[in-house]
Amino acid sequence: MSAKTAQSIVREKKNIRDYLASFFKWVLIIFFAVYTLFPLLWLFLTSLKTNAEYFDNPFSLPAVPQWQNYVNAFQQANLGRMISNSVIVAVTATVINVMIASMLSYCLSRFKFKGREIIFTFFSVGVLVPLNALMVPYFSIFSKMGLVDSLGALIILYAAIGLPISTFIIRGFMSSFPAEIEEAAYIDGSGFYGRFFKMILPLTKTGLVTAATFEFITCWNEFVYANLLTSSPVTKTIQIGIRYFTNQFTTDYVSMYAAIIISIAPSIIGYMLFQKQVISGLTSGAVKG
Amino acid sequence: MGKIIKRIVALMVVLSMTMAIFAACGKSDVSQSTNSTSNSTTGKSASTEKVVITFPSIWVGTDGKAKVFGQMVDSFNKENESKIEVKIEEYTDYDAYEDKIRTTISTGNAPDIFTFKSSADLQLYSESGKLMDLTSYLADKEWSNKFAEGVIKTAQYKGKNFALPYENAVIAIMFNKKLLNSVGVSTVPTTYEELWKVCDALKAKKIFPTAQMTNKNAWTSMLWYSYALAAVGGPDVYEKGLDDPAFVEAAKIMQKMFTYTSPDALGADATVVNGHFFNERSAIYTNGSWILSRIKKEGVQGLYDNLAISAGLGYNGSKPGAYVNAVQAYIAAAKQDNPAKEEAIVKFLKYICDVDRVTELSNSSGSIFTIKSKITDQTEKLQATMIEQSTAAPYMIGTFESAMPTKVVTAFPPALEGLILGELTPEQFVAELKAANK
Numbered sequence: 001m002s003a004k005t006a007q008s009i010v011r012e013k014k015n016i017r018d019y020l021a022s023f024f025k026w027v028l029i030i031f032f033a034v035y036t037l038f039p040l041l042w043l044f045l046t047s048l049k050t051n052a053e054y055f056d057n058p059f060s061l062p063a064v065p066q067w068q069n070y071v072n073a074f075q076q077a078n079l080g081r082m083i084s085n086s087v088i089v090a091v092t093a094t095v096i097n098v099m100i101a102s103m104l105s106y107c108l109s110r111f112k113f114k115g116r117e118i119i120f121t122f123f124s125v126g127v128l129v130p131l132n133a134l135m136v137p138y139f140s141i142f143s144k145m146g147l148v149d150s151l152g153a154l155i156i157l158y159a160a161i162g163l164p165i166s167t168f169i170i171r172g173f174m175s176s177f178p179a180e181i182e183e184a185a186y187i188d189g190s191g192f193y194g195r196f197f198k199m200i201l202p203l204t205k206t207g208l209v210t211a212a213t214f215e216f217i218t219c220w221n222e223f224v225y226a227n228l229l230t231s232s233p234v235t236k237t238i239q240i241g242i243r244y245f246t247n248q249f250t251t252d253y254v255s256m257y258a259a260i261i262i263s264i265a266p267s268i269i270g271y272m273l274f275q276k277q278v279i280s281g282l283t284s285g286a287v288k289g
Numbered sequence: 290m291g292k293i294i295k296r297i298v299a300l301m302v303v304l305s306m307t308m309a310i311f312a313a314c315g316k317s318d319v320s321q322s323t324n325s326t327s328n329s330t331t332g333k334s335a336s337t338e339k340v341v342i343t344f345p346s347i348w349v350g351t352d353g354k355a356k357v358f359g360q361m362v363d364s365f366n367k368e369n370e371s372k373i374e375v376k377i378e379e380y381t382d383y384d385a386y387e388d389k390i391r392t393t394i395s396t397g398n399a400p401d402i403f404t405f406k407s408s409a410d411l412q413l414y415s416e417s418g419k420l421m422d423l424t425s426y427l428a429d430k431e432w433s434n435k436f437a438e439g440v441i442k443t444a445q446y447k448g449k450n451f452a453l454p455y456e457n458a459v460i461a462i463m464f465n466k467k468l469l470n471s472v473g474v475s476t477v478p479t480t481y482e483e484l485w486k487v488c489d490a491l492k493a494k495k496i497f498p499t500a501q502m503t504n505k506n507a508w509t510s511m512l513w514y515s516y517a518l519a520a521v522g523g524p525d526v527y528e529k530g531l532d533d534p535a536f537v538e539a540a541k542i543m544q545k546m547f548t549y550t551s552p553d554a555l556g557a558d559a560t561v562v563n564g565h566f567f568n569e570r571s572a573i574y575t576n577g578s579w580i581l582s583r584i585k586k587e588g589v590q591g592l593y594d595n596l597a598i599s600a601g602l603g604y605n606g607s608k609p610g611a612y613v614n615a616v617q618a619y620i621a622a623a624k625q626d627n628p629a630k631e632e633a634i635v636k637f638l639k640y641i642c643d644v645d646r647v648t649e650l651s652n653s654s655g656s657i658f659t660i661k662s663k664i665t666d667q668t669e670k671l672q673a674t675m676i677e678q679s680t681a682a683p684y685m686i687g688t689f690e691s692a693m694p695t696k697v698v699t700a701f702p703p704a705l706e707g708l709i710l711g712e713l714t715p716e717q718f719v720a721e722l723k724a725a726n727k
Contacts, residue, residue: 249577253560
């Protein structure tokens with residue numbers, strides 16, 4: 001009986017410990033959830049206020065939701081056209097970027113040749129170069145190519161500037177892929193292209209999705225070059241649309257926040273669709289190099 | 290679900306790549322019409338000899354001048370149909386606009402017409418040799434007489450005008466009479482000594498006397514510093530340079546001013562400052578005439594009618610009444626090889642300097658221009674007061690930002706933060722500015 005009581009006391013203590021651990025775990029989770037979601041929630045609520053309400057108290061709730069701000073964002077800033085331009089630029093640049101980066105990574109990770117590490121270092125160093133410092137040379141190049149004020153300029157530029165990071169990510173995945181499997185395919189008669197397209201690419205899908213995610217987000221959020229390389233309304237992208245509500249002296253904050261909410265919607269939808277791949281890519285990428 | 294996602298992705302990729310190909314194919318139309326970034330001097334269509342002038346403009350979108358300036362351009366295009374067309378390219382982010390203009394000029398692709406705001410840029414661009422020399426055109430008295438006395442000369446570089454001074458920033462000090470009355474003050478102060486007393490009274494009643502800022506270019510605090518320099522150093526304070534003791538004395542005024550500000554001043558931007566003043570949490574404010582229309586629209590009810598406009602304050606016996614102003618926008622044009630295009634550009638520049646058109650632009654936006662516009666029934670009453678006071682001012686000085694080299698202007702906000710945090714003495718604050726200038 002006494003042994004039973006002692007056992008039940010131990011069990012009770014364990015239960016209390018488990019409850020406490022669970023309680024602190026949930027407090028921590030809720031804290032980080034609020035910490036992460038609060039700015040988004042604030043942004044959404046502010047986008048439904050008037051500018052006067054915003055100036056009066058940035059943290060108050062809107063007296064009457066101003067859905068008109070969203071109408072303004074769409075109509076005045078021509079956001080529809082800009083979103084379509086951004087989709088074209090971001091998707092095309094991402095596809096080109098991942099295609100080139102995967103081919104490059106395949107060569108750098110699976111074949112041993114002189115200068116391999118130098119080429120990889122050369123690409124990796126690209127991550128460290130501040131892009132704003134390259135405005136003049138990039139503008140000159142695209143101007144000479146006659147591509148200024150076209151979506152083509154943005155597609156080429158974004159695909160190129162994303163290569164260092166994409167190569168870095170994809171190479172890590174490809175390096176960890178066992179050589180024996182590829183050798184077996186080689187013995188079975190699979191050629192260079194066959195191995196690359198039918199074996200390497202499908203098996204490193206997670207790495208490709210991770211690189212594509214980073215590249216897409218970069219393209220979607222980039223402003224400096226979008227502003228530099230486009231000038232007519234038909235070529236402007238969403239990030240320029242967001243800034244439509246600012247001017248030299250004043251800013252229509254609430255309409256700008258409505259435009260921001262609209263602009264982040266595709267990223268959120270994209271994340272929801274590829275959540276599994278993105279998370280597994282990010283976590284497995286964490287132990288590769 | 291997986292299959293559906295795959296299909297959606299495949300469809301998006303195919304669609305976007307197809308559209309990208311179409312966009313690239315259709316690009317020739319766009320580039321032809323927006324030839325600003327190419328070196329071609331005319332944008333001729335196949336059927337006519339129309340001159341196309343590109344004008345990357347910031348007076349678009351939600352800018353106060355957007356509507357009337359847009360109408361001005363439209364009416365010019367209509368009057369010159371089939372001969373000249375001015376194409377506006379919209380830019381709303383001013384910093385990005387400045388970056389773009391600098392990049393295009395440095396790569397030899399200056400836009401046909403563009404604007405800029407600082408005298409440092411005036412010198413830089415004039416030296417580049419890539420701008421149209423407007424001096425001979427301004428010899429035409431019919432045109433030059435439309436400008437305020439002496440203003441054309443202020444925009445000269447080595448005796449030549451590579452740019453026109455167009456928009457003027459007239460800065461006034463604004464007092465909320467309702468808040469002043471609530472602490473028993475019936476007249477606005479005219480000296481800093483009187484100002485400190487008013488500030489003490491407001492502070493005692495838990496009203497922020499002023500709202501200051503240190504973020505970005507520390508705009509309104511920079512304006513307060515300009516007014517302090519005017520009071521201490523007089524009209525030629527900038528010519529004397531940073532070695533003049535007035536810069537240290539003005540820094541002491543700023544130090545004191547920050548003891549009367551809202552607690553969120555450090556790191557605050559214009560939103561915070563405007564928020565306090567527009568909602569009657571702070572009582573004293575400074576900014577340009579363009580802010581009046583926003584005060585009317587976004588300020589609490591009755592704020593606009595409760596405002597008293599004032600010129601600069603006196604300090605230690607110096608005379609009050611100075612006004613801070615500066616050219617806010619210069620208009621320049623790219624050097625042209627084609628005389629027809631050069632002529633078209635000058636024609637457009639003359640068109641936008643027409644007194645009646647500029648008056649309409651001024652009335653609609655609250656901005657003040659270097660063209661002698663008229664005070665009419667449509668003119669905002671406070672804007673009219675600013676014009677009257679600044680015209681009667683014993684002297685005017687530029688803003689610190691417009692008068693100092695870019696490096697000093699960039700060093701101002703962090704140095705101001707150091708001054709406020711007590712990390713720098715007023716002497717060290719000025720030393721920081723001097724060091725930036727080296």
